[in-house]
Amino acid sequence: MITVVLARVLGRQPIGWLQLTHNRTRLATALAGVAFANLLVFMQLGFFGALIGSIAIPYNGMNAEILIQSSDANTLQDGSPIPRNRMLQAAAQPGVASATAVYYGRLEWKQPDGTVRALDVVGIDPQALAFRSPEITAARGELALADRAIIDRRTRNVPAALFREIEAGHAYSIEANSHAITITGTFTLGGGFGADGYLVVSDQTFLRIFRNRSPGAPSYVLVRTLPGEAIPAVADRLRARLPDSDVAIRTIAEAVARDQAFQTTQKPAGIIFGFGTFIGALVGIVIVYQILATDVADHLKGYATFKAIGYPPRFFLGIILEEAVILGLLGFIPGLLASLGLYAIIASATGLPLEMTIGRAIAVLAGTIAMSMISGLIATRRLAQADPADLF
Amino acid sequence: MDIIDIAGLDHSYGQGETTLQVLFNITLCLGQGEFVVLMGASGSGKTTLLSLLGCLRAVQTGRVAVLGQDLNGADEAARIAIRRRVGFIFQAHNLHESLTARQNVLMGLDVHGRLPGSEAAAGRILDLLVLADRIDSVPATLSGGQKQRVAIARALVGNPEIIFADEPTAALDRDNSILVIALLRRLGSARGTTTLMVTHDPRIIDSADRILTMADGRITRDERRK
Numbered sequence: 152m153i154t155v156v157l158a159r160v161l162g163r164q165p166i167g168w169l170q171l172t173h174n175r176t177r178l179a180t181a182l183a184g185v186a187f188a189n190l191l192v193f194m195q196l197g198f199f200g201a202l203i204g205s206i207a208i209p210y211n212g213m214n215a216e217i218l219i220q221s222s223d224a225n226t227l228q229d230g231s232p233i234p235r236n237r238m239l240q241a242a243a244q245p246g247v248a249s250a251t252a253v254y255y256g257r258l259e260w261k262q263p264d265g266t267v268r269a270l271d272v273v274g275i276d277p278q279a280l281a282f283r284s285p286e287i288t289a290a291r292g293e294l295a296l297a298d299r300a301i302i303d304r305r306t307r308n309v310p311a312a313l314f315r316e317i318e319a320g321h322a323y324s325i326e327a328n329s330h331a332i333t334i335t336g337t338f339t340l341g342g343g344f345g346a347d348g349y350l351v352v353s354d355q356t357f358l359r360i361f362r363n364r365s366p367g368a369p370s371y372v373l374v375r376t377l378p379g380e381a382i383p384a385v386a387d388r389l390r391a392r393l394p395d396s397d398v399a400i401r402t403i404a405e406a407v408a409r410d411q412a413f414q415t416t417q418k419p420a421g422i423i424f425g426f427g428t429f430i431g432a433l434v435g436i437v438i439v440y441q442i443l444a445t446d447v448a449d450h451l452k453g454y455a456t457f458k459a460i461g462y463p464p465r466f467f468l469g470i471i472l473e474e475a476v477i478l479g480l481l482g483f484i485p486g487l488l489a490s491l492g493l494y495a496i497i498a499s500a501t502g503l504p505l506e507m508t509i510g511r512a513i514a515v516l517a518g519t520i521a522m523s524m525i526s527g528l529i530a531t532r533r534l535a536q537a538d539p540a541d542l543f
Numbered sequence: 544m545d546i547i548d549i550a551g552l553d554h555s556y557g558q559g560e561t562t563l564q565v566l567f568n569i570t571l572c573l574g575q576g577e578f579v580v581l582m583g584a585s586g587s588g589k590t591t592l593l594s595l596l597g598c599l600r601a602v603q604t605g606r607v608a609v610l611g612q613d614l615n616g617a618d619e620a621a622r623i624a625i626r627r628r629v630g631f632i633f634q635a636h637n638l639h640e641s642l643t644a645r646q647n648v649l650m651g652l653d654v655h656g657r658l659p660g661s662e663a664a665a666g667r668i669l670d671l672l673v674l675a676d677r678i679d680s681v682p683a684t685l686s687g688g689q690k691q692r693v694a695i696a697r698a699l700v701g702n703p704e705i706i707f708a709d710e711p712t713a714a715l716d717r718d719n720s721i722l723v724i725a726l727l728r729r730l731g732s733a734r735g736t737t738t739l740m741v742t743h744d745p746r747i748i749d750s751a752d753r754i755l756t757m758a759d760g761r762i763t764r765d766e767r768r769k
Contacts, residue, residue, distance in 0.1 A: 163653055164646055166639070173641035173681075453639040459599060460697075461627035461654045463620075540599040542633050543590045543709050 157473075163466075167473030170446060181442040185482020185519065186489060188435025192515055193490035195427035197497075197505045202420055203411050204504035205343035209271075210407045212340060214283045215373035216382045217389065218406045219250075222399045224371070225413035227255060228271070228345065232368030233398050240393055241374050246385040248377045251279035252369035254354055256361045257346060258327050268308060271346040272300075272327075274357025274369075281373055286338035287351055293335050294353045301336040305502040306348025327360045341502050344420050348502075432522055439478055439526035443471055447533040452542075459539035467534050475527030479520040486519075487512060545608075546705055546737045547573040547596055552605030554591055565591050567760045569605065573753075576735040578728060580748050583757035589741045590709065592757070596739065597629060597707045598622035610704055627654055630703030632711040636690040638682040644669060644693045645678045651697040668696040671726065673719075687714045695723055699730065706730075708740040712747065724750055 157165035171178050209227060210218075219237055224230020235252055242250040254274030259267045275281040277295040280288060290301045304314045314337050317323050323334045332352070340349050358366055376385045382402055389400045401409065415421030447454070454467055491507055498505040554566035565588045573579055583589050594600045596609060598617070607614040612625055630651070638647050648665040652658065669678050672692040682690050691714040698706060706727065712720040724747055730736040740747065748754060756764035 162657055164642070164649060166641070169646070170641045450639070450641075452635075452637055453641075456631075456633070456637040456639070457650060459597070459626060459631050460651060461623050463623055540594045542631070542635075542637060543594050543597075543599070 161469070161473065163469075165473065167470045168477055170450060170470070171474055171477060177442075181438075181478055182482045182485065184438035184442065185435060185478050185523070186484075186486035188431055188438055188522075189483055189486025189515060189519055190489050190493070191431030191434060192428055192518065193486065193507075193511075194493060195424050195431055196511055196515065197490070197494055197507070198503075199415070199421070199424040199428065200508070200511065201498075201503040201505045202344055202414060202424065204506075205341065206411050206414055207407050208341050208343065208504070209349070210403050210410070212282050212284055213373055213403060214280045214375065215251075216376045216403060217374035217386050218401050218403055219372035219374060219389070219393070219398050220370070220401070220406070222395065222397060224399065225417070226410045227371070228257070230370065232364070232370060233372065235367045235369055237393055237398050238369070238372040241372060241389055244385070244388055244392055246377055246380040246388060248375040249279065250372050250374045251276050251281050252354065252372050253281055254357045254361075254364060255370035256357065256364065258350065258360065260325055260327070262309075266308070268306065268348070269346040270302075270306065270348055270350045272350045272352060272357060272360060274352050274354040277353045282351075284338050284340070286336065290336045290338070290351070294351065294356070298330070298332050298356050298359065300332050300334050300350050300352045300356065301338055302334050302350050303340045303348040304337040305339060305341040307502050308347060328362070330360050332356070332360065341504065344414075344503075432518060435519065435522045436526050436529075439475060439523045440529050442478065443474060443527050443530035444533055446474065447471065447530055448536075451533075451537045454534060454537035455539045455542055458537060459542055464534075467537075468528075468531055471527040471531050471534075472524055475523035476520055479523035480516075483516050483519050487515075545572045546575050546577075546610060547571070547739070548606075548608040549596075550606045552592075552595070552602070552607055554588075554595060554600075554603055565760050566595075569762060571755070571762060571765075573737055573739060575737055576731045577752050578731050578738045578750070579740065579753045579755060580751040581739060581741045581755045581757065582743065582748070587757040588760040589757055593707050593709060593739065593741060596705075597631060598625045627701075628703060629705040629707060630698035630701065632695050632698045632706065632708035634710040634713055636682070636687075636694040636714070638690055638693055638697075640682050643679045643681055644674060644685070644689075644696075647682070647693055648696045648700050651700045655701065665696075665700055668700045669693070672696050672722065688716060688719055691715055692719060692723070695726075699726070702734060702736075704736060706736060706738045706740070708738065708742075710742055710744075711740065712742065712744050717746075720744065720746055 154165055154168060157168050219241060221230035221233050238250045238252045241247055256272045258270045258272045260270050261267055277291045293299050313323060317334055318337055325332050325334060358364055376382055386400050386402050393400060494505045494507055549569055549571045552566055552569040553564065555562050555564040557563050581589050595602060602614045609625055610628055645665050648669060649661055652661045652664060666678060669675060672695060674689060674692055677685060677689055695711060712723055715723060727738050728750060731738060752768055754766045754768065755762055
């Protein structure tokens with residue numbers, strides 16, 4: 152059936168298909184090789200996508216349109232503290248509805264078994280609506296009390312039973328930098344590549360946990376614009392009024408883009424995933440080349456005969472590219488299925504936003520076919536060894 | 544009309560001190576429909592002559608015209624064009640192991656582009672060679688003689704103007720040898736196909752129109768029988 156369809160499509164006998172299916176064991180091995188290369192690429196792209204996605208998560212949760220952060224900040228975590236006065240200056244500008252300071256710090260949370268979880272601690276003004284999360288908003292009254300916190304229920308490597316107990320009303324105490332904190336609720340956000348999860352506290356509690364931090368130096372300021380105001384115009388206004396020596400004014404979209412660009416090009420994780428994708432593609436090219444080169448070598452006498460009969464060079468190129476495309480297409484399917492399974496397993500285990508997108512699947516399919524064709528073009532060099540003069 | 548016209552053909556392998564000349568001043572004409580047998584000891588130059596006339600090698604010195612086309616200085620495209628008008632039967636069957644008998648025979652037709660009725664034509668020639676029941680068999684399941692007949696069918700299915708054959712009946716039993724010889728002779732008389740065949744099979748030699756004998760790279764005898 153497939154032979155008939157391919158013959159119609161190609162306008163000739165599908166020699167490549169017939170060659171590949173003639174040796175089923177070799178075909179299965181070849182497809183496993185292509186699928187493996189696909190899996191490598193999918194996993195690297197998945198991690199890369201998860202990195203991009205996890206960077207955006209805390210920004211997307213901010214109840215703000217503009218972010219004021221230190222001029223040396225590339226991410227939410229790496230900037231110097233900024234003068235709290237910038238919050239007051241920003242709030243006074245036309246077009247600004249509100250401005251609220253946010254404090255950020257990283258906490259090592261020791262578990263009963265001795266292991267450590269990294270938590271990003273976010274200190275907010277309980278009176279302000281710093282985040283969109285209804286759970287955080289609902290917990291503001293509780294957070295206003297001293298040493299209270301709510302925890303991200305997607306925090307990695309913490310037993311789900313603990314979150315269920317907290318949600319059932321059983322407060323849980325932890326030691327935070329030698330300071331006792333009581334966790335009284337949960338919210339949903341999701342950890343990234345840096346920390347295992349988030350802890351939200353009031354600014355006062357934050358300053359008790361991080362005693363070296365000053366109330367006059369928050370990590371960043373979230374700015375809400377008035378309804379109907381053009382966000383870029385308000386951002387420009389803030390840039391004009393606030394000294395650019397110590398703060399940078401960025402819309403949330405700009406801040407996300409800057410953070411993603413920085414972490415994917417300057418930080419090890421992004422570079423590793425990019426390099427991994429390249430290696431995956433390279434492995435695929437090598438595997439497909441080996442398969443096709445062996446196939447050409449095995450059929451040299453047949454090709455020499457076809458040359459003698461009068462088939463031109465493009466005919467042989469067509470056979471090898473036909474094989475390359477078939478290998479790419481058929482190998483892609485198990486590679487995709489295996490990747491979907493691994494995405495689900497890893498996302499469940501890590502809480503990372505590891506998701507297959509149609510765009511990624513199409514891009515990898517196109518890349519696989521291109522990779523296979525490159526391998527095929529390299530393998531055609533062996534065709535020169537098929538000399539019809541040797542047949543007599 | 545001369546289908547093959549050769550004058551002063553020399554041919555050598557290698558270069559410099561390792562040059563080995565294998566053909567010396569070959570001059571020969573073959574007419575349309577002639578059934579010619581080429582004989583000679585191993586190393587006498589038969590195979591080289593066959594591969595030069597079949598446009599499988601480039602002509603070095605001398606004048607060679609095949610089917611009216613001068614091969615001196617002919618590029619690969621020109622040689623391919625001539626090869627499409629001739630049929631080759633090799634001593635080894637050289638069938639494609641992944642293709643069935645019918646698919647192998649179709650390769651002899653598809654070189655001209657897939658035409659309506661190709662499948663039927665392939666079936667007919669296989670039937671003529673008593674292979675109708677093995678039409679969908681791959682070479683691995685065929686006997687040596689069956690493979691050779693499929694290879695002969697592949698060479699003949701495109702109605703070639705010349706057939707170059709190297710010991711085509713070596714793998715065939717007596718009945719099949721007679722069948723193949725009769726088929727080649729019938730093509731010669733019906734379609735004017737010229738056949739140049741290397742063989743030592745006395746049954747073929749007996750039925751030849753002309754016998755050429757080579758020794759040490761030269762044609763030493765040209766005997767016209769009919």
